[in-house]
Amino acid sequence: MSCRLASGRYSRVYPEEPAMKKYVVTLTADERDQLGGMIAAGKAAAKTLAHARILLKADAADGGPAWTDDRIAEAVEVSTATVERVRQRFVEDGFEAALTRKKQDKPSRARVLDGAAEAELIALACSSPPDERARWTLRMLADKLVELEVVDAVCTETVRRTLKKTSSSRT
Secondary structure, X not given: OEEEOOOOOEEEOOOOOOOOOOOOOOOOHHHHHHXXXXXXXXXXXXXXXXXXXXXXXXXXXXXXXXXXXXXXXXXXXXXXXXXXXXXXXXXXXXXXXHHOOOOOXXXXXXXOOXXXXXXXXXXXXXXXXXOOOOOOOHHHHHHHHHHOOOOOOOOHHHHHHHHHHOOOOOO
């Protein structure tokens, strides 16, 4: 929403928020100083600095700006959903949690080769290759792991990555 001034320029008008905020950010003086120092130094990750700016603008303590989510989102150049999430994480999880990225509860994808399966793969790769072959291929290793029922299925890229991270020499 904008408003045309007498000078011909446009000015941004920020209406009051219609409802009470569920997650109200109230910073202590120490937290304000820490966030201000972090922004002034500019040495943190961009996302951390953006979250610090969000917290400073959302501060509803005495003397704090207490900006609306829309206004903060426009000033910091993030979405209003990001502002809401930062507010919520500050209230529910604390100061540090609002600045840092949330840790993943569990990996999005389970490992195909666990420690025992990796050991089987390495032992297989170090053994002599079958059928008059000079060496194992990644495809042969993947097929043999499935044939031996070490895993249900495995791609050659997983086999390659696993062998690459081991420091064994297959001579």
